[in-house]
Amino acid sequence: MVDVRHVLVLPDRDAAEEAAEALGERFGLAEEPQMVRDSLAGEDDAEDAQWLLLVEDAGGRLDARELDEFVEEWDGWREDP
Template identity: 40%
Template sequence: MTVGDPTEHLLVFDDRETAEAVADSLDHHVYAVRVLREALAGDDDAEDAQWLVHVTDPRDLDETARETERRHLGDLAERNDGWYDDADDDDAQEAVASEASSPESVG
């Protein structure tokens, strides 16, 4: 990734309400935020899903600022019983891409 590319982040939660509350708490003047539903592999029950908060920061940040942002969002996820997944990870990108076109996407 070169400086100037948007920075993407993925926060993962067990329930929609928490994901939406976290998404609402983020500064939408800085970030583009989407809440997405991801069915867990092998689960047929619609209740078995994770909720993703996909965060894009379009600002031109240096690596130090990007790392600070990752820590901040990771802490936010942990405080809300979720976890941070690097959206630059190939598996995370696939999840976001497949869910972005899904009717289950929110926001």
């Protein structure tokens, strides 16, 4: 099996924090996802930032469609690896 890093894009910090907590509960992750602020090009305002959750998937066991459905609950999406 191949190790994969999933990138979940969320609209704001609150959504990212909620999703990070729920990810562990729903998918039984061994480690908490890393949360990263992603400023939009040319924007200085914190309101114009997306938040990324970097989810390490040892062995590629997480189903991409389930992650898509999960992140959509917070108006986000999953980037293809």
